[in-house]
Amino acid sequence: MRTMILISGALALGLAACGQGGGEAKTDAAAGGAAPTTAAVLEGPQPGLWRVTTAMTGVPGGATVPAVEQCVTEAKFEAPAQGSTPGADCTTEAFRREGDAVVGGTVCQMQxxxxxxxxxxxxxxxxxxxxxxxxxxxxxxxxxxxxxVMTMTGERLGDCPAA
Incomplete structure (x- = not known):
């Protein structure tokens, strides 16, 4: 069984092209203009067996990652831990709801x-x-x-298989 921290993983993948990631949680909404409606951690997709496909544009030749199936017991949207990448000075927006979306962001300076x-x-x-x-x-x-642009599409396949 696995706990899935969606945003941490996505952000790491999204910043991998430039070797950056991590950061310090920012609880104000200065960057986005809208005040967060909840804490920096929001509940993500429901537990179960999920298939996630990933595609990237803006990288030489494009990139498609093979689909991954994983059993998720808990999923949350949360910012990466501070200091995830040595030498990077990062600020991360608190995740918030905007209508039907969960929205966040990060700004990093490095080298x-x-x-x-x-x-x-x-x-x-x-x-x-x-x-x-x-x-x-x-x-x-x-x-x-x-x-x-990295696009990850998750589709729930059903309950996790019995262990």
């Missing part, structure tokens, strides 16, 4: 590069969700990587 990521997750969280992580890098390591 002269600024990375801004926005995260938006929609869906009913009982059968399906779509998470989009949009990352802008300045300066970009390559011109085509100035903006990348």
């Amino acid at each position: 002269g590069m600024k990375t801004e990521s926005t995260i938006r997750v929609t869906g009913d969280f009982s059968s399906r969700y779509v998470m989009e992580v949009r990352t802008k890098m300045d300066p970009a390591p390559m011109p085509e990587m100035a903006e990348t």
Whole structure:
């Protein structure tokens, strides 16, 4: 069985292209303009067996990751732990609800590069969700990587198999 921290993993994948991630939780809404409606941790998809497919644009040749099936016992949207990547100075927005979406983001500075990521997750969280992580890098390591988009689609397959 597995606990799934959705945003931490997605953010790590989204920032992997530039070698950044992690950060310090920011509980105010200065970056997004809207006040958070709950704490920085929000409940995610319901427990069960999920298939997650991932695709990326803005990376050389594009990227598609093979679908992963995993048994989830608990899922939460929360910011990555402070100091996840040594040398990166990151600030992470508290996750909040905006209508039918869970929204958050992060800004990192490392080795002269600024990375801004926005995260938006929609869906009913009982059968399906779509998470989009949009990352802008300045300066970009390559011109085509100035903006990348990672899209993760989760589909609940049913209950976890008995152990």
